[in-house]
Amino acid sequence: xxxxxxxxxxxxxxxxxxxxxxxxxxxxxxxxxxxxxxxxxxxxxxxxxxxxxxxxxxxxxxxxxxxxxxxxxxxxxxxxxxxxxxxxxxxxxxxxxxxxxxxxxxxxxxxxxxxxxxxxxxxxxxxxxxxxxxxxxxxxxxxxxxxxxxxxxxxxxxxxxxxxxxxxxxxxxxxxxxxxxxxxxxxxxxxxxxxxxxxxxxxxxxxxxxxxxxxxxxxxxxxxxxxxxxxxxxxxxxxxxxxxxxxxxxxxxxxxxxxxxxxxxxxxxxxxxxxxxxxxxxxxxxxxxxxxxxxxxxxxxxxxxxxxxxxxxxxxxxxxxxxxxxxxxxxxxxxxxxxxxxxxxxxxxxxxxxxxxxxxxxxxxxxxxxxxxxxxxxxxxxxxxxxxxxxxxxxxxxxxxxxxxxxxxxxxxxxxxxxxxxxxxxxxxxxxxxxxxxxxxxxxxxxxxxxxxxxxxxxxxxxxxxxxxxxxxxxxxxxxxxxxxxxxxxxxxxxxxxxxxxxxxxxxxxxxxxxxxxxxxxxxxxxxxxxxxxxxxxxxxxxxxxxxxxxxxxxxxx
Numbered sequence: 001x002x003x004x005x006x007x008x009x010x011x012x013x014x015x016x017x018x019x020x021x022x023x024x025x026x027x028x029x030x031x032x033x034x035x036x037x038x039x040x041x042x043x044x045x046x047x048x049x050x051x052x053x054x055x056x057x058x059x060x061x062x063x064x065x066x067x068x069x070x071x072x073x074x075x076x077x078x079x080x081x082x083x084x085x086x087x088x089x090x091x092x093x094x095x096x097x098x099x100x101x102x103x104x105x106x107x108x109x110x111x112x113x114x115x116x117x118x119x120x121x122x123x124x125x126x127x128x129x130x131x132x133x134x135x136x137x138x139x140x141x142x143x144x145x146x147x148x149x150x151x152x153x154x155x156x157x158x159x160x161x162x163x164x165x166x167x168x169x170x171x172x173x174x175x176x177x178x179x180x181x182x183x184x185x186x187x188x189x190x191x192x193x194x195x196x197x198x199x200x201x202x203x204x205x206x207x208x209x210x211x212x213x214x215x216x217x218x219x220x221x222x223x224x225x226x227x228x229x230x231x232x233x234x235x236x237x238x239x240x241x242x243x244x245x246x247x248x249x250x251x252x253x254x255x256x257x258x259x260x261x262x263x264x265x266x267x268x269x270x271x272x273x274x275x276x277x278x279x280x281x282x283x284x285x286x287x288x289x290x291x292x293x294x295x296x297x298x299x300x301x302x303x304x305x306x307x308x309x310x311x312x313x314x315x316x317x318x319x320x321x322x323x324x325x326x327x328x329x330x331x332x333x334x335x336x337x338x339x340x341x342x343x344x345x346x347x348x349x350x351x352x353x354x355x356x357x358x359x360x361x362x363x364x365x366x367x368x369x370x371x372x373x374x375x376x377x378x379x380x381x382x383x384x385x386x387x388x389x390x391x392x393x394x395x396x397x398x399x400x401x402x403x404x405x406x407x408x409x410x411x412x413x414x415x416x417x418x419x420x421x422x423x424x425x426x427x428x429x430x431x432x433x434x435x436x437x438x439x440x441x442x443x444x445x446x447x448x449x450x451x452x453x454x455x456x457x458x459x460x461x462x463x464x465x466x467x468x469x470x471x472x473x474x475x476x477x478x479x480x481x482x483x484x485x486x487x488x489x490x491x492x493x494x495x496x497x498x499x500x501x502x503x504x505x506x507x508x509x510x511x512x513x514x515x516x517x518x519x520x521x522x523x524x525x526x527x528x529x530x531x532x533x534x535x536x537x538x539x540x541x542x543x544x545x546x547x548x549x550x551x552x553x554x555x556x557x558x
Contacts, residue, residue, distance in 0.1 A: 001477050003536050005296035006062055006289035013062075014055055016297050018095055018170045019119075020328035021391050022184050023250040026175035028084055030134070031055050035078040038069045044104070044135060048078055054171055055095065057164045060291040068163055071143055071154065075166045077136040083128045086175035090128060094120040095169020095323055097138050099147045104135040116140075116147055117321040117342055118384040119169075140165035146377035148342035150319040151284065158483045161284075161526050164292045169323050177246040184242065184249065186391040189423060190257045192223040195242070203244035210238070229272045230254035230393050232313040235334030237393075254331065254393030258424060260439065260459055267459045269425060269440070269515040271396070277558045278336060278397075278516035279551055280314030281307055281532065282464060285322055286525045288477055288535045292320070300326045302537065303522060304335045309544055310532060311551025316463065316518045319343060319402060321385055330394035338397040338427075338463075338518070339389060341382050345369040345406030352404040357447065361432035369408040378406060379416065386420040396424055399463070403431040403444065411437040430463045440515075446485045450505050455513040462509075466501065466519040467530040470494035470541050475534035477526050484530035485520075495543050502550045510557035517554075 012032050017023055035048035036058070056063040058075065069075065084090055092103065098116035102109065105127035113120045142154055142163060152163040183198040195205055200218025207213070213220045228236045237252040261270045268275040283303070287294050294300060300322070307315065315330070316338040330337050346369060369375060382400070389395055400417060401407040407429065414428045414437035428438035441456035444464040453462065469484030470491060476482075488494035498519075506517050523531035532542045 001288040028173035282521035310547040327392040343406040
């Protein structure tokens with residue numbers, strides 16, 4: 001099964017600047033055909049017997065391999081490149097690789113990284129010649145639970161999906177001066193924004209239509225006299241540049257306020273000082289041809305615009321961290337993101353899914369996932385996720401744990417995330433097993449247990465519901481097997497079922513205090529056929545006019 005973009009793949013896939021919020025003129029894309037081989041030995045092989053199309057993982061059809069290799073095997077990537085012509089330093093960037101990666105240039109080790117969902121950077125200047133051989137070794141083992149893994153499993157099926165190994169985001173080179181801007185940190189607090197440059201340097205920040213502001217010890221605070229606030233309806237971005245004595249980067253920021261207000265005795269989530277209803281869908285970020293990696297960056301924009309056409313203003317990015325291009329498109333096009341952390345640790349279908357779905361949703365979590373490596377692995381990944389994404393104004397809400405998956409000491413993890421970013425809403429336990437420390441009351445309801453949808457002491461969020469299925473012939477990834485929560489036999493029945501659910505349950509709940517509702521889901525994913533769109537994104541099962549009318553009714557109820 002291929003998407004339209006996958007059917008028309010370019011020779012150098014993902015040939016766009018990979019870091020839209022910190023842009024320089026220098027950029028060399030290393031995506032394309034690489035030498036590839038697999039071994040159970042750590043030593044680099046003498047020969048490479050396969051080819052792979054980077055940045056697609058070997059499990060994906062677009063990689064040219066469509067193979068998941070044994071757990072713990074070493075995946076070897078090789079390609080050559082010419083040294084960029086510059087007097088400064090050369091950085092190698094890898095958008096993401098799952099789980100462990102080691103980098104060698106001209107047979108010399110540059111460095112290593114472990115994780116799976118965050119960007120990797122190596123300074124390779126000292127290892128370069130005029131012509132160079134780049135070797136990357138990856139190792140992935142889902143049996144090791146200290147690393148985040150999300151929806152990946154060794155035996156896929158139902159709501160669990162094909163695993164992803166190795167490189168799955170763009171590999172690129174960047175030329176920088178000897179002293180360069182390594183990081184921008186953009187913090188929005190209402191009508192003001194703080195921009196920090198690391199390492200601290202003197203220089204000037206120039207904002208389009210506002211003017212120039214000097215950096216003092218690498219920091220500047222900007223408060224426009226007439227602030228233009230960002231929202232899904234008006235996604236205004238302030239473009240700016242940072243110029244130091246040696247370096248220049250371009251970026252953008254937005255202004256918006258987030259707070260909880262009590263309105264008519266009900267706690268409400270507010271955007272720009274007004275109660276706002278976050279009308280959203282679950283977005284798992286899978287494609288049939290690229291798995292974790294869409295075949296083209298435009299596929300992100302296509303999904304966002306398709307959901308806006310159905311009246312939605314929010315995507316819950318579920319158990320996955322995307323390439324920065326996704327968040328850039330949400331910033332630019334006006335789509336709120338509720339961002340999940342990626343789970344690691346243990347999972348039990350009986351304890352974490354079946355019994356809670358039936359109502360058994362109280363459990364202490366201080367004894368859960370007691371392995372210190374697992375706990376530290378989650379905290380390290382959470383820190384990396386927040387630091388990598390927090391500049392993006394579209395992200396309004398962090399989710400720490402989903403349905404108990406990998407959950408531990410949630411009341412202690414909450415303040416750790418709050419210390420990383422105190423400017424956004426935090427959902428500590430989405431679904432169930434709630435403790436005390438959280439900004440919202442977060443529920444999952446799939447099987448008509450709507451009596452739980454009642455006013456709470458904190459803003460009420462229905463962070464998952466729906467999941468109605470309709471199988472579109474000739475657009476099924478796994479014909480004969482389907483997963484979802486309510487089966488509809490015809491497109492008319494599917495559309496009626498969704499409309500009835502919103503009008504009989506969700507819209508009335510808004511008047512009683514519901515602040516957000518996340519429908520499952522944007523698209524079908526493998527066996528799971530409860531998406532508004534088919535897995536290949538070629539068929540929209542929903543009626544846009546009906547869905548737009550529902551969106552208007554939700555805001556009228558608010």
